[in-house]
Amino acid sequence: MRFVTVSGPPSSGKTAVIIKTLEHLQKAGQKVGVVKFDCLFTDDDELYRKNGIAVRKGLAGALCPDHYFVSNVEECVQWGLLEGLDVLVSESAGLCNRCSPHIREVLAICVIDNLSGTGTPKKIGPMLKAADVVVITKGDIVSQAEREVFAARVNMVNTKARLLHVNGITGQGSFELSTLWTGAEETVTVEGKKLRFSMPAALCSYCLGETRIGSDYQMGNVRKMDLDMPTGFKTDGGPQELGPMNTGGES
Amino acid sequence: MTRQLETLTVEAVFARWPFVQQQLADNGLGEIADKPESRLGEFLDTDQLQDLDGFIDVMEDFLGTNEEKVSEVTITGGRAKDGSPEPVTELTVKVGEVICIVGPTGSGKSRLLADIEWVARGDTPTGRHVTINGQVPDDKWRFSSEFKLVAQLSQNMNFVMDLSVEEFLNLHAESRQAADPQEKIQRIWNWANELAGEPFAFDTPVTSLSGGQSRALMIADTAVLSSSPVVLIDEIENAGIDRQQALDILIREEKIVLMATHDPILALMGDRRVIINNGAMQKVIEPSEKEKANLIELRALDEKLMGLRHRLRMGERLDEV
Numbered sequence: 001m002r003f004v005t006v007s008g009p010p011s012s013g014k015t016a017v018i019i020k021t022l023e024h025l026q027k028a029g030q031k032v033g034v035v036k037f038d039c040l041f042t043d044d045d046e047l048y049r050k051n052g053i054a055v056r057k058g059l060a061g062a063l064c065p066d067h068y069f070v071s072n073v074e075e076c077v078q079w080g081l082l083e084g085l086d087v088l089v090s091e092s093a094g095l096c097n098r099c100s101p102h103i104r105e106v107l108a109i110c111v112i113d114n115l116s117g118t119g120t121p122k123k124i125g126p127m128l129k130a131a132d133v134v135v136i137t138k139g140d141i142v143s144q145a146e147r148e149v150f151a152a153r154v155n156m157v158n159t160k161a162r163l164l165h166v167n168g169i170t171g172q173g174s175f176e177l178s179t180l181w182t183g184a185e186e187t188v189t190v191e192g193k194k195l196r197f198s199m200p201a202a203l204c205s206y207c208l209g210e211t212r213i214g215s216d217y218q219m220g221n222v223r224k225m226d227l228d229m230p231t232g233f234k235t236d237g238g239p240q241e242l243g244p245m246n247t248g249g250e251s
Numbered sequence: 252m253t254r255q256l257e258t259l260t261v262e263a264v265f266a267r268w269p270f271v272q273q274q275l276a277d278n279g280l281g282e283i284a285d286k287p288e289s290r291l292g293e294f295l296d297t298d299q300l301q302d303l304d305g306f307i308d309v310m311e312d313f314l315g316t317n318e319e320k321v322s323e324v325t326i327t328g329g330r331a332k333d334g335s336p337e338p339v340t341e342l343t344v345k346v347g348e349v350i351c352i353v354g355p356t357g358s359g360k361s362r363l364l365a366d367i368e369w370v371a372r373g374d375t376p377t378g379r380h381v382t383i384n385g386q387v388p389d390d391k392w393r394f395s396s397e398f399k400l401v402a403q404l405s406q407n408m409n410f411v412m413d414l415s416v417e418e419f420l421n422l423h424a425e426s427r428q429a430a431d432p433q434e435k436i437q438r439i440w441n442w443a444n445e446l447a448g449e450p451f452a453f454d455t456p457v458t459s460l461s462g463g464q465s466r467a468l469m470i471a472d473t474a475v476l477s478s479s480p481v482v483l484i485d486e487i488e489n490a491g492i493d494r495q496q497a498l499d500i501l502i503r504e505e506k507i508v509l510m511a512t513h514d515p516i517l518a519l520m521g522d523r524r525v526i527i528n529n530g531a532m533q534k535v536i537e538p539s540e541k542e543k544a545n546l547i548e549l550r551a552l553d554e555k556l557m558g559l560r561h562r563l564r565m566g567e568r569l570d571e572v
Contacts (some may be wrong), residue, residue, distance in 0.1 A: 115411055118422075126509050143465075144473045145423040146403045150572035152426035162394035172361060175376065176369050176393070 001080055002087045003187035004100050007127040008111030009120070010093045013043045013137035016123045017111055017169030018089055019051050023171070024178040026052060030086035035076040037069050037092035044091075054083050062215055064207075065092065068100035073103070074190050081188065087181055095240040100126035107184040108196065109177075110161075113138040114150050121153045128154065130196040134161045137168050147224075254307065256300050259492050261414075264291055269430050271303065276369065278502035281383060306447030308412040321383055322346050324367065324507060332530035333358070337377070339532035344548050346480070349498055349508040351518045353402065354527030360511050362438030363533065364483055367509070369393060402477040404469055405485035410457035417453040435475050441499055442471040443491065446493050463491020470497045474504040484510040487517065489553065495520060516553060519546045 012024035015036075022032045033054035036044050040059065048055040056079060058069035069092050080088035092101050102108035112120065115138050121128055128134065132153055139147050150161060162180070166173035166207045204220040232241055254396045256264065261283055265272050275283055283294050295303065323345045328337030344350050352360050362377060365378050370381045382388065383400075389399045412419060420439055444450045446467035451460055454558055460468060466487065473482055482501055483508035487510075498520060501508050519538050526534045538546075559569060 118412070139403075140405065141407050141409060143408050143469045144404060144477055145469070146412060147403075147421070149422055149426045151399075155396040163396045164394065165399075170361065172365055175365070179374065192491060198471065 001055050001077075001085050001187055002107070002181060002184040003077060003080070003089065003190070004089045004090050004107045004109060004181055004184055005103060006089055006109045006111060007099075007131075008093065008135075009025055009097070009113075009116060009124060012111045012113040012116065013166075013168040014091050014093070014111045017135055017137060017166050017174065018091060019047065019053070020166070020168060020171040020174035021178045021181065022053055022087070022089070023051070024175050025182065030088070030182075031084055032087045033080055033083055033085040034091055035079070037065060037072075037090065037173050039065050039093075054085065056060045057070075062209075064200065066101065069099075069101050070195065071201060077187060088187075097124045098126065098200045100130045100195070102127065102130045102196040103190055104194050104196055106117060106187060106190065106193065107132055107181065109133045109135060110158075111135045111137060112154065114142045114147060115243075118146075118149055118153050121150075121157045125142070125157075126197040129158050131158060131161050133177070134158060134163050135165065135166050135173075135177060137166055139165045140167050140170070140172075230249060254304055256304060257295070258290060259288055260288055261294075262287035266431070268310070269309055270428075271307065274303070274306055288457065288525040308414045320346075320505075321400075321507075322459060323384060324481060325382045325385065326363075326367065326532075327372070327380040327382070328532060329371075329375075329380070330531070335531075338381070339525070339535055342532060344481075344507050344509070346505045346507055347502045348523070349502065349510060349521045350522045351521035352509060352511045352527060353513060353518060353524060358527045359530035360527050362530065363525075363532065364401070364509065364511070367481065368399070370400060392422060397478065399479050401481045401483050402473050402479035403483045403485070404466075404473060404487075406488055408465075408469065410460070410468075413456065415454045415456055416451065416460075419457045420472065420476075423472060427476055427478065439468070439475050442474070443468040445472060446497055446500070447491060448469060448493065449491065461491060462488070466492050467497070471500060474500045474506065480505075480519060481507045481509060484512075486510075486512050486514065489514065489516070489557075516546065516549050519543065519549070 006014055006018060012217075018034060025032050031054070034048050036042055036048070036055065036057040038044075038057065038059055040061065042057060042059070045055045045057040056076065058068065058072055069090070072091065074196075076090060077088065090101065108131045110128045112124070112128065112134065114136060136151065136154065137148070147165070154163060164173055164177055166177055201221055204222050205218055207220070210217050265284070265287075272284055280294065291300070323343055325341060325343040328340040330336055340399060352363065354360050359377075362375075366375050366377055366379045367381055370383070370388050371374060371377070371379045372387065373380050380423060383392070410419070412422075414422065417436070420436040421432065424541060429435055443464070444467075447464045449461065449464060451464050457465070457468070471501050487497060494517060498508060510517060510521060518524060519542055522537070524536050524538070525532050526536070559572060562569065
């Protein structure tokens with residue numbers, strides 16, 4: 001079975017790109033499936049089912065979606081094998097822009113759209129940087145110049161990736177993408193394989209359900225911003241005995 | 252050394268390879284820039300010249316300027332939707348040509364354009380092959396961000412960046428690492444203003460340009476700054492833009508122009524017309540003498556219609572047409 005991880009910011013067109021691309025494989029008689037990861041809600045599974053694609057969905061709920069993904073991905077691969085799939089796709093949104101569900105030796109796709117602004121390639125970091133193929137969507141509604149500028153920005157973040165323009169509505173470019181999927185390596189398990197990029201760090205009191213705000217309630221993996229506050233500043237709301245105000249920039 | 256750098260003046264070298272100035276400065280040779288009329292051989296020894304030559308190789312590779320220019324693209328016919336062989340077995344389009352593509356919705360126009368963009372090697376549903384300058388091109392045309400064979404212009408496209416015309420053009424020139432960006436930006440602005448009729452300024456935000464002005468700026472910008480040798484146009488609406496001049500600009504910048512259109516005037520402006528149906532190129536025809544003569548009449552009709560439009564806008568009645 002070919003296994004492909006697809007990631008990308010919310011609303012970048014991942015689902016549309018996946019459906020259009022799998023259509024070409026279905027036409028060629030292949031059995032295809034998707035595992036959709038999301039946070040709180042998704043009805044994309046219905047959309048996949050309607051298109052004759054085997055589907056399972058996973059909602060991370062209160063958990064960090066990336067940690068949830070990596071804790072479940074091996075089981076998903078085994079599900080795909082049991083279903084007798086030729087191609088299995090995992091779809092996950094890079095919800096905090098810090099994550100990257102990409103696994104070594106597994107074809108990694110990042111979907112990103114032209115409308116998201118030229119700063120986006122730098123902002124989303126790991127999921128773009130670690131991808132083998134970058135798919136750029138919504139090229140049909142912006143100018144040629146903006147497409148070129150955006151592609152150049154993507155190229156600055158990830159110089160090695162193959163870059164493809166796909167239109168999620170008409171499917172233009174999806175056939176070309178499908179040829180890369182069928183050329184992916186065989187996967188029988190991801191057990192023991194490594195993530196290309198570490199997951200966002202967690203394990204502070206808020207991970208465990210704390211809701212109150214303030215230093216007294218914070219434990220574990222906590223890091224404070226440097227706001228150049230006066231020395232001796234207290235965050236407990238009590239009376240302040242302040243040293244001189246920091247001048248900023250020098251600390 | 253094929254470039255004979257030692258015989259060139261500093262000025263000439265900087266004009267041709269703008270990145271050299273920075274490279275020399277980085278190597279503590281910045282003062283060379285103060286003597287633009289001297290020859291490079293006066294400052295650099297053989298080793299330094301060789302290093303510089305190598306650096307230019309690397310940069311040209313990176314920028315894609317080292318490439319052999321695309322002068323023609325050939326499409327070898329594949330098969331139609333029903334599997335029968337494609338009637339047109341070979342179509343070669345050359346730089347400076349305008350080819351119109353006509354056919355009903357779903358006839359396979361998009362697939363033809365996609366085959367060109369993907370430089371098909373018999374590996375698409377149509378089985379077509381595409382060659383560049385008579386040779387099977389390499390993978391870079393498929394996957395890199397620098398080399399895209401086809402630039403696209405369509406009616407649905409908009410500017411989405413919140414920038415002035417000047418900032419916008421600067422950004423594009425910078426991302427293309429264009430040589431002499433200021434001259435190019437000025438040229439784009441001049442041409443776009445000529446095309447649009449209604450003038451706009453350098454500090455006009457791109458998002459507040461009218462439809463005609465946006466189209467004009469997109470065409471002029473694609474002609475001058477886009478690296479893609481083929482320009483695909485999906486209709487140009489006959490409002491607020493001089494279409495003949497738009498095509499002339501693209502031709503002058505040595506583009507291959509493919510135009511999907513059902514507008515009779517546009518279709519007759521093309522050098523040839525490809526007729527698509529059932530997923531295949533059925534015929535390639537050239538405009539006949541009669542058609543060319545009709546173009547004059549069609550233009551007159553068009554102008555009349557535009558005149559009526561103008562009168563309507565001015566609040567007049569159209570009792571007399």
